[in-house]
Amino acid sequence: MQQRGRGRIAYPYIIWMAIFIVVPLILILFYSFTEGDIHNLKDLKFSVSSYKKVLEPIYLKVIGNSFVLAGISTLICLIIGYPVAMIIANTDVKHRNLLLMLFLVPIWMNFLLRTYAWMSLLSPNGLINRLLLWLGLPKIEIMPGKTAVLLGMVYNFLPFMVLPIYTVLSKIDKHVIEAANDLGGNSVITFIRVILPLSVPGIVSGITMVFLPAVSTFVISGLLGGGKTPLIGDLIEQQFLSSRDWHFGSSLSIILMIMILISMAVMSRIDKSPPEEERRKI
Amino acid sequence: MQKAVKRIYMSIVFLFLYAPIIVLIVFSFNKSKSRGQWGGFTFDWYFDLFKDRQIREALYFTLLIAVISTLVSTIVGTIAALGISNMSKIGRTVVLNINNLPVLNPDIVTGVALMTLFISTRIELGFVTMLIAHIVFSIPYVILAVLPKIRQMNKHTAEAALDLGATPAYAMRKVIIPEIMPGIISGALIAFTLSIDDFVISFFTAGTSVTNLSILVYSMARRGVKPTINALSTLMFTTVLILMLIINKKTDKGEDIII
């Protein structure tokens, strides 16, 4: 009796959600399918021209770039991150927390600042090149450029990969591994046949948690790519802040959303454990 | 052998993670303004920090917005979570799916969508819009933090309080809220850190009249960051580090590290 009634206390938030979550997205959808002066509602008319614009080669390339770079950085994060997660998970409890904390602490420094610090490290006259020079080695010139953007993505999103994998690995019952060994599996077989399959949920949420922010970033590419390798995020930012082409920006946003929804649907096919909480937290 | 390999591997990873941070900290004590040059040790930038109006203002807005949005989103989110947990299954699914949108959507989409809403409704971008935006993206996390606690709670706990003579309001105050307090606290912590850390959504909703630290750093990064910012981030970083150490020592539980 009292129960159903208490659902009503959620109503104010439902209204809030409608105004600040649903309406803005509908507006974006609306602008993506119209053209004309955005400040004059009467002037707007239905059009798919901004979607057609997305299909122009120059923009398709940007979108392609975003997905390729985000994909590569996700893969690198997985390759680097999985062993890290495994090493942390296998450390004894006392040191494990210390390791985990050491791993998470950098997140607490503003990520723009950390990215900025990479600029000073990587720039042509930056610290790394000075070091190389001092050692008599050739300079590296990756910034501004794709490599630097990749590095920035891996740097910023690596913890998103490690954490979920670590969480899953640390929950695997040690007896399962012992049982596998007991049944004659050597450590490689045990890993491939037992540990890896059991950690799939962690891998899946790790991939989602890295790929999502990587594909939509505009800060990393702006700072480390020096505008040479614009990503879909940069494009959206430009449309809303400098070129003021909301229609095009909206179409790009819708396309980004759809592509992300599709990749998430694919991922959740592979496993059903939403990364929800962890993602933004870190 | 294997152990040594592990050690070396972890050392390299940690070097990678900490290199930029060490650079920032070292340069906050650098007399030279250039970011490549070491010009001797100094505390000047720390003193400048308190004189620099721009940074002081950005810090002020960052903290003010973080505090207000944390308070509002924690209260609203907790009430909403309590309501949602009592809704019918269909209603709950719909509400939770919409609630998850800001969590799953790229920040940039949330940012431009909110900006579009404000500009279309002729609301001037500024402090209020940025605050609203922060509340918008924080509440979903609070709900996601509180709901599991409500679910964990024995479903008869509220009834037990009524059974013992408590009015519904008294039961809420003295039993339900205290029972889900851990969820509320972690929700608040998440909301606070998200707000402090946010750049993308603030960037699109702040307009030109207000600036928070992230926006300030972003605009400076292209022109060259003032060393005072290095000093500020070193201070913030050490504060957080110390807090983390204290929390870790206190909980001592192991598994539940608050990120």
Next chain:
Amino acid sequence: MSKNLIELKNLTKRYNDMTAVDSINLTIKENEFVTLLGPSGCGKTTTLRMIGGFEDPDEGEIFFEGKLLNDVPAYKRNINTVFQRYALFTHMNVYENVAFGLRVKKVSNDEIDRRVKRMLKMVDLAGFEKRNVDSLSGGQQQRVAIARALVNEPKVLLLDEPLGALDLKLRKEMQIELLDMQRSVGITFIYVTHDQEEALTMSDTVVVMNKGVIQQIGTPEDIYNEPINRFVADFIGESNIIEGVMLEDYKVSFDGLVLDCVDKGFALNEPVDIVIRPEDIRIVVNPDEGMIKGTVTSVVFKGVHYEMIIESDKREYLVQRTVMFPEGSVVGMNVQPADIQVMKRGDVPCSKEEEEG
């Protein structure tokens, strides 16, 4: 026993299309220990929750000391509940849990202290005041839940599967303790369980429910010895239920046998269900001395007795005896007329489900 305390009249509760409780009538007396017994989903918990005030009945009335209780909210009813899995307040210690109801009623601190201490002593938890409820064992949590309810001196205590989360040994101990408590505080207990043994051990009155309908109300002995239909017979204890025909008064027939019984009042040749409890079947070594001849096909030692399955040419019988007959031996079986219980054939399904979700 004394006067009526609670009366349920045509009480009905529906969830969407499903009728959880279907027009039940029940009278509960003062100081009575009443058990609502039935499989999961039979409506026993819903009935209890309506008495407690946590569900509104769709039809019918609940009377408490002659007064209509329907519109009185839970927190104003002089009834307390021990919930499934206790529902203790985990953010409070043992003392505060027990004190909760008294604090709500603004009882003075001295009085609270006195009553809480006395109650904790009664449930054998003196010295546990400051303990966190999470740190207690299942049995101790159970006692806190009981103390928390009883400290308010309710007229009625509702218990919803209170022992369900305990292991067998503890459950047996708590059964006895609960009974002692009920006797010493002298209040009415309404107890919900799906465990027939628990119901038979503890209750003054057992109410067997199925599908929202009361099947039978009676003393444990009545329910066990004189089940009113196939459902009750099957649900209460283990039994051999056999379809047969009542030839005339005191004569029942099945599998081509005609046996004497003590039942009467059926129509001639009325189809009936016959219940024979496993412990009521005697075995004789010489198969020809038995009414029914059969082969032992399985023997399991159960501690107190051996449980054997004996197959006649028509059916299997479950038999419990303290003497074992080896598998494969051919034996005879006898049943006393008084041990044959004849029931009207109903269309009640006889599935025996486990545990409440």
